[in-house]
Amino acid sequence: MDMAMDESLSPLAQPGSSDQQQIASASILLQIVMLGLAFVLGHVLRRHKIYYINEASASLLLGLFVGFVANVSNTEAHFRQWFNFHEEFFLLFLLPPIIFESGFSLQPKPFFSNFGAICIFAILGTFITSIVTGVLVYLGGIFFLMYRLPFHESIMYGALISATDPVSVLAIFQELGTDVNLYALVFGESVLNDAVAISLYRTLLAVKNHPLETHGFMSAIWSFLEIFVGSLSSGVGVALICALLFKYSGLAVHGLQNLECCLVVLFPYFSYMLAEGLGLSGIVAILFCGILMKHYTFPNLSEGAQAFTSGFFQLISSLAETFVFIYMGMDIAIKSHSWSHVGFIFFSIVFIVMARAANVFPCARLVNMLRPASRQIPMNHQKALWFSGLRGAMAFALALQAVHDLPNNHGEIIFTATTAIVVLTVLVIGGSTSTMLEKLDVVGEANGNSMILDGDDEEMEGLTTNSDDGHDDNGFDNGHMDPLTQKFQELRKRYC
Amino acid sequence: MDMAMDESLSPLAQPGSSDQQQIASASILLQIVMLGLAFVLGHVLRRHKIYYINEASASLLLGLFVGFVANVSNTEAHFRQWFNFHEEFFLLFLLPPIIFESGFSLQPKPFFSNFGAICIFAILGTFITSIVTGVLVYLGGIFFLMYRLPFHESIMYGALISATDPVSVLAIFQELGTDVNLYALVFGESVLNDAVAISLYRTLLAVKNHPLETHGFMSAIWSFLEIFVGSLSSGVGVALICALLFKYSGLAVHGLQNLECCLVVLFPYFSYMLAEGLGLSGIVAILFCGILMKHYTFPNLSEGAQAFTSGFFQLISSLAETFVFIYMGMDIAIKSHSWSHVGFIFFSIVFIVMARAANVFPCARLVNMLRPASRQIPMNHQKALWFSGLRGAMAFALALQAVHDLPNNHGEIIFTATTAIVVLTVLVIGGSTSTMLEKLDVVGEANGNSMILDGDDEEMEGLTTNSDDGHDDNGFDNGHMDPLTQKFQELRKRYC
Numbered sequence: 001m002d003m004a005m006d007e008s009l010s011p012l013a014q015p016g017s018s019d020q021q022q023i024a025s026a027s028i029l030l031q032i033v034m035l036g037l038a039f040v041l042g043h044v045l046r047r048h049k050i051y052y053i054n055e056a057s058a059s060l061l062l063g064l065f066v067g068f069v070a071n072v073s074n075t076e077a078h079f080r081q082w083f084n085f086h087e088e089f090f091l092l093f094l095l096p097p098i099i100f101e102s103g104f105s106l107q108p109k110p111f112f113s114n115f116g117a118i119c120i121f122a123i124l125g126t127f128i129t130s131i132v133t134g135v136l137v138y139l140g141g142i143f144f145l146m147y148r149l150p151f152h153e154s155i156m157y158g159a160l161i162s163a164t165d166p167v168s169v170l171a172i173f174q175e176l177g178t179d180v181n182l183y184a185l186v187f188g189e190s191v192l193n194d195a196v197a198i199s200l201y202r203t204l205l206a207v208k209n210h211p212l213e214t215h216g217f218m219s220a221i222w223s224f225l226e227i228f229v230g231s232l233s234s235g236v237g238v239a240l241i242c243a244l245l246f247k248y249s250g251l252a253v254h255g256l257q258n259l260e261c262c263l264v265v266l267f268p269y270f271s272y273m274l275a276e277g278l279g280l281s282g283i284v285a286i287l288f289c290g291i292l293m294k295h296y297t298f299p300n301l302s303e304g305a306q307a308f309t310s311g312f313f314q315l316i317s318s319l320a321e322t323f324v325f326i327y328m329g330m331d332i333a334i335k336s337h338s339w340s341h342v343g344f345i346f347f348s349i350v351f352i353v354m355a356r357a358a359n360v361f362p363c364a365r366l367v368n369m370l371r372p373a374s375r376q377i378p379m380n381h382q383k384a385l386w387f388s389g390l391r392g393a394m395a396f397a398l399a400l401q402a403v404h405d406l407p408n409n410h411g412e413i414i415f416t417a418t419t420a421i422v423v424l425t426v427l428v429i430g431g432s433t434s435t436m437l438e439k440l441d442v443v444g445e446a447n448g449n450s451m452i453l454d455g456d457d458e459e460m461e462g463l464t465t466n467s468d469d470g471h472d473d474n475g476f477d478n479g480h481m482d483p484l485t486q487k488f489q490e491l492r493k494r495y496c
Numbered sequence: 497m498d499m500a501m502d503e504s505l506s507p508l509a510q511p512g513s514s515d516q517q518q519i520a521s522a523s524i525l526l527q528i529v530m531l532g533l534a535f536v537l538g539h540v541l542r543r544h545k546i547y548y549i550n551e552a553s554a555s556l557l558l559g560l561f562v563g564f565v566a567n568v569s570n571t572e573a574h575f576r577q578w579f580n581f582h583e584e585f586f587l588l589f590l591l592p593p594i595i596f597e598s599g600f601s602l603q604p605k606p607f608f609s610n611f612g613a614i615c616i617f618a619i620l621g622t623f624i625t626s627i628v629t630g631v632l633v634y635l636g637g638i639f640f641l642m643y644r645l646p647f648h649e650s651i652m653y654g655a656l657i658s659a660t661d662p663v664s665v666l667a668i669f670q671e672l673g674t675d676v677n678l679y680a681l682v683f684g685e686s687v688l689n690d691a692v693a694i695s696l697y698r699t700l701l702a703v704k705n706h707p708l709e710t711h712g713f714m715s716a717i718w719s720f721l722e723i724f725v726g727s728l729s730s731g732v733g734v735a736l737i738c739a740l741l742f743k744y745s746g747l748a749v750h751g752l753q754n755l756e757c758c759l760v761v762l763f764p765y766f767s768y769m770l771a772e773g774l775g776l777s778g779i780v781a782i783l784f785c786g787i788l789m790k791h792y793t794f795p796n797l798s799e800g801a802q803a804f805t806s807g808f809f810q811l812i813s814s815l816a817e818t819f820v821f822i823y824m825g826m827d828i829a830i831k832s833h834s835w836s837h838v839g840f841i842f843f844s845i846v847f848i849v850m851a852r853a854a855n856v857f858p859c860a861r862l863v864n865m866l867r868p869a870s871r872q873i874p875m876n877h878q879k880a881l882w883f884s885g886l887r888g889a890m891a892f893a894l895a896l897q898a899v900h901d902l903p904n905n906h907g908e909i910i911f912t913a914t915t916a917i918v919v920l921t922v923l924v925i926g927g928s929t930s931t932m933l934e935k936l937d938v939v940g941e942a943n944g945n946s947m948i949l950d951g952d953d954e955e956m957e958g959l960t961t962n963s964d965d966g967h968d969d970n971g972f973d974n975g976h977m978d979p980l981t982q983k984f985q986e987l988r989k990r991y992c
Contacts, residue, residue, distance in 0.1 A: 259535055276518060282521065307803075
């Protein structure tokens, strides 16, 4: 804020474009300061083991506070404009690194040994959540419990609000050391679930805009599959091309590391933009590109480039993730909301809690029916999974899109409700995760699968790999030893 | 281009914002492809020792080609809009990493042992160039040689066209292995010179917009100093705060590398935005922030963070640099230019060549008067310095600003002339540097100061340090051994 005031003191404040650039600089300056503060705050909270406010909540609160101050003080419109959440900026520049890093840092063993369950929760489960939420919202409207949305828009709302965001929950899972299989389920579900929710939302929007081209339910399913499979293929395709390039180009020699890194960094973004440019989902593409690049491209890089790219993707994604929460907080505080629909918000929350239960428990039952007795998902894990469905940036971004997509102020209502749900779930669920995990008795389970508490970011990463959990391997090729696996094995020797 | 066509084939092309986002994605996709291509092209050219087309020229030509195709084919306006050079984007996001890396990768020994000479060339010299060019352009207008600009605007044009850009020249200098002192002079001059030119342009603009506040020449000098010294101080201040933070915060421990790197990466950007927000020059700030951070912050980082941040800044700056040339090429091909002023362009080129001579030779004479006989700048070095004054992205960005800043279409004329000068100098000077260096006999000089040709990017960097060149040290503290110096010493053992 001070920066905005200081401008008038500057001896050479120029009118026109220079002036606007100065204001832009002041806003960016403020955002950098907040970003730095959020990192330091997150570190302090983690160090003092304060789990009821985590990094994501701290960033969100910081953003809310600054946005609130900008709102009550008389700052210039151009200054405030920089605080608005531009969904184009979010979708094109902030989201890709976050999603890529989720795929890239994924430890394949627990992920692939739980792949079937994850797919059931993420694909079937998200379908269930979306439809149950949508139908409940529609019925709520009919029975005068809440503002009445048309059926189609209710389902769209159901789809967008089903995108769960695990950022803060997972951070605490890592910190407290829970079972690797539970971690893999929560992580895998939340990552894939975003992809499903966004595909579903886009499909419904396409069906809404081109009703003539579609012939009912089957055609919607078909176009969903088209988006999902098409995006998946473009991500996988780009990753394989990248792997082949680095295998045969001979770039992994000393002295070409800069060229190597420049190219590696461009590929994920290429897959994202390729899918988006084709009208598919970039998120799905970049996610699978990340998973495959870790497996097929990473081993073909030189040692220096391996160390560098891991660090690079982690850094960019941390910055983007923290910034998303700050950005969201500022936007929420600055935008005008239609708070007249408190009932809509209240019943939305009740319905998404119910819908998540309708996803998790039946799907878990289905998974348990298909699994051998030794690998059943226990009830406390099911409850933890149900609990960890907090809503974050993806739901927020989709709601922002809905403001443009839906007529009659319905988009605004959905946006306000989503905003409220995001803030509440991030603060409340994020804040109570540690208590909940302890109550459910999934913290540091003595079954040999638990993650070890150390408070060390880097070491944590290595720990999500568990190479002797007694489960079958699903034939996943793990012939090469990546640095994280090596690290994990060192750690195992130290701790076990 | 294919992407733009493919959109219509996509089964789910949506109207409105989604559609726009799809077009944005397709344009970004194309830009990523070009970026990748430019890197590969640059690598191939370097590998085959083809010096008449360097990386910068290749990127510029690539951009020109794609822009030209977009222009003649019937691509959508929104698609083309993504190819325009937005000077805000350039100044806020592309330029900072490039300038920071120039400061950060600066090898202090030759830079500081030539500091006096560099300052004379960069500060006094740029003043001379600006005023000589401005006066000649004004006189050219009076004598009907070219379009007549008012005196004030002529000097502004002189200032903006005086910003030299050494990218491609320096790449060849490194490649061919010239004298370290010549390299330091060219590099130091071109880096500081940007800062001086931009400060001068801003001062002139401020004087133009607030004529009442200024009282003649002395006041303009005063506000120039204000901008220059203020910016320098904010850069130096931020770097020192950063150094203190890392010295005393105890972040350089194992496991906090991600936090450490996130914070280090934010500081340079902070100094840039601080200066810009205060109405000063961010470039000057971030340049000095880079020089000081390398010296005072870098040694306080953990080993992993040191390796990572060097790589990170180099990567980001390579990407930004290559992208700037592509971006510039596309914009030049797409924008409409007022080609009716060919005379203006022709005489501008003649005048800047004369003005650069009026900078280099008298300033070199001054330097030689002040230096002992053993350290004189020889005539072939002076000629090489005169030759290497090609104009690049900085002049282009300032010219783009001039379009907004100047009335009566004068901005457009200046913009077109600058564009033509940039393209010609990058292609012609950039392409003929190796021939010129050979003719001037400064390639691989057998005086023990020469840089060794190896074709290896990384090793090249180490070589700009020369610790026993027989010159006095200027008392610069070099107590710590940074990795590059170590590398250099290894290389010396190998080659000498």
